[in-house]
Amino acid sequence: MQEHPETTPSEKPEAPQHVSGRIGTDAVDRNDSLEQRILTDPGRFRVMTGDRPTGRLHLGHYFGTLQNRVRLQDLGVESFVLVADYQVLTDRDVAENLADSVEGLVLDYLAVGIDPARTTIYTHSAVAALNQLLLPFLSLVSVAELGRNPTVKDEIAHSRQAAVSGLMFTYPVHQAADILFCKANLVPVGQDQLPHLELTRTIARRFNARYAPETGIFPEPEALLSAAPLLLGTDGGKMSKSRGNAVALADDADDTARLIRGAKTDSIRHITYEPATRPEVSSLVLLAALCTDRDPREVADGIGTGGAGMLKRTVTEAVNEYLAPIRARRTSYAQERGFVRNILKEGNERAGAVADETLDEVRRAMKTSY
Template identity: 75%
Template sequence: MSTALVAPAAVADPPPADPTPAGPTAAAERRGAELEELIRREPGRFRVLTGDRPTGRLHLGHYFGTLQNRVRLQRLGVELFLIIPDYQVLTDRDVAERLSEHVEGLLLDYLAAGVDPEQAVIFNHSAVPELNQLLLPFLSLVSVAELGRNPTVKDEIAHSRQSAVSGLMFTYPVHQAADILFCRANLVPVGRDQLPHIELTRTIARRFNDRYAADRPLFPEPEALLSAAPLLLGTDGGKMSKSRGNAIALAADADETAQLIRGAKTDADRRISYDPAARPEVSSLVLLAALCQDRDPHQVAAEIGDGGAAALKRTVTEAVNGYLAPLRARRAELSGDRGELRRILRAGNERARAVAESTLDQVRAAMGTVF
């Protein structure tokens, strides 16, 4: 088993949150600019933990929202831990269907997008039992009321497809805290809806340190790096989602992509403009083309002009298929060697376990449970 990695020093605490309702988000946005500058100057100071639940194919929303940024951070020199949280699939469903297929698909998407498995630690949750052993002491550090107040959990419960909510769903934020803290990550790229999870993780880290390691804090208090990713709507005008059939998967071929874009919702105004507030569906398509072409969306809209929805959809189809062509080619090449995919995942699991074992040993020592 590989040698455990040395955790980087924790970054300085962010400024106190604003007292206004928008305060935490505004503070995170201000801190984000500072963090980007620190990353540019000292990338080795940071360790990132992030990942995706293996519940289906990743799509363009995932790519422009998270994958592209992970590759950017890694290329800058930030240490990257990528978790495939297979246990967490059970938070909102009775069984984990087609799990092996989805885990392999996620790994293919990561590699095709440019994640370097020799540098990144890519691992699946269930292969690191030491990580899950952190859950019990962490649960002792939070109250039932604190878990119940978490807005993300409340939203997930409200939209759950289960007749009853499992204990796993209720404790989901503590599972996420264990995911982050087992490797002592100090930076977590998230969307605004995930800020409450990061704040609870910081609370758990702080309480553990105060209770068991006051003289020599064991865990950093990780910071949120807010995603600057623009909002891409699904082809039906709603939230882009794996389960709604309204997303363009990274694994989709050119014909499937063209068909999905042809069926995308637009509006009756023939002149194409970029106005996300007034014309969200049209503007999302314009933005998608602009992202793939690395251009300003207003310029893309102006060039289409009075061409209408048909011209807009042709432009988007050409842009998306052109942009994804090299990613799809690499994905197809990688998918032909399942043995290599398994080797990459086994190697990542071993590296993650080494880190988790080291952390758990120190947790036991701090808690006085080494006998």
Template identity: 70%
Template sequence: MPSTKTSTILTGDRPTGPLHLGHYFGTLANRVRLQREGGDLFVLVADYQVLTDRDVADRLPEHVEGLVADYLSVGIDPDRATIFRHSAVPALNQLMLPFLSLVSVGELRRNPTVKDEISVSGQATVSGLMFTYPVHQAADILFCKADLVPVGRDQLPHQEIARLVARRFNERYGPVFPVPDALLSDAPLLLGTDGRKMSKSRGNAIALSAGPDEVARLVKRAKTDAEREITYEPETRPEVSNLVRIAALCQDRDPHAVAAEIGSGGAAALKKTVVDSVNEFLRPIRARRAGLDRGELRRVLDRGNERANEVAGRTLAEVRAAMAMG
């Protein structure tokens, strides 16, 4: 892994709803750590990419502001990180055209993350934007010459497309881009309350903005099993183990120790432990969020958009020069 002291890091999310615990332990915690360690952090609000799997971007302004609020509430510092919006940086999106020429249709068709997102969307047809989503993401990563990208394991196929684009561009036109490395969280994939992957689109996630009553309601309906003794055995007891894992992550403890502490308390004791652990973990995040207002969120985006445009303009000029396009 490259030294985080000098790394440029690109990360971000689509504004389709509130971020959740899976996001926090999957990537957000790493973003905050990398910022603390001195990395140059770019955080993308990927509003154009909302259109990949839906006809319209419903409630987009609200979701954009909510996403920025999530970032600030978990500890991303806008004075040290560049938080910006996709649609506000034209030069970034213009990079997608030469990048598309470097990737085959077959390579895009085989991308497992795209396949999964198409399946979840439930759409009968696939838009060109959805199909080329990995190349758009490559432009996001490479416009600022990011060399480190914190991702969840399910996003690794997209990351590989970005690496492929960087290598092929450098081979064809000369050395312009670093080949970005993925930074995986130590946290395992979190399941949602229905036993499937925690996801905004599946409605099974515990949002970082959730209040105490909502946390209790979501955890109460979570799947468990018929055994009373609580153990941490992800392979044989995935739903129970997932709840133990959530509590352990929120407590920053070993999941086996958390399970042993609950012991023979059964599902009721397990769920109470999860509710208490999540609410205690979210308490400072809620407090920071309560201190934010819409004016501050807009100012953060304005400053970030300005810097991102400067960086993207320089990179596009370099790309055009390398391609002998003036």
């Protein structure tokens, strides 16, 4: 999803290891083993990931997922990135300004270093065969299994719809189609998304057992657990596109300074990095550390008794310097909307060809190829 900028985000530092330990020991060991296999033979893997075009991507997305996507792409892992325009309708009655949001998402991808020559960028609505997989997949799961999915429960609780739609209820199965249409065997996820991936694995296993017991068609994809650091929004809550509490990749330096200047801190003047007891202050310290490739405790010690004012100035300077080349690339790509649309056109064609081939296999296995 991106050209080859002079300096891609993948060349910038990864998150410091000491800030990411939010996963159990067994899961860490499995993840380390998976990472080693990826490094040893990246060509064995095909990764699928994506975003809903519901707003501009922000720093939480960047350090949480985008940076890792570029890393995997640059390692040589074949990548599919979905612009999930159909899934906007899971929790909204109307998808407003969808075309602009889709193009904005692609601009963000290009700006951070996703290369359309190596990563397939495509939209739900343009890949008909992908969406056709939803029907046979739905036949493989029960209503009770869908109702138990904790992510669906949470999404329903926060839905913006007047009434919960059937699309919301079948959301996990649609995600299974997203993953399995291209036979992805690697899916980067946070721990909260593991139930979705487990249902995908269940669908793959059941389809193979029912329709292709000897050869199988679908892999059971592995979860690459995210060790992304937790960054809070400027209001101290969850960083969100819709809450106005996040620095977007597309924001300019002045908007960034304004947002950080209004960030919530606390009444203690001496700045320390203590995520458990000082979450808002620590999140700002961590953001500066990520942008400058430093230990957050070192950043905090450097500010010391400088208080919230010095902390916010430090963070603003670090963020604006880090994002400057990303923003410059985004501005450049934004002048070439035809180029952006062509990236989607080519990506849709590439994804469509893969989906058509998979759907043909499914039809043959189900003996519905007439």
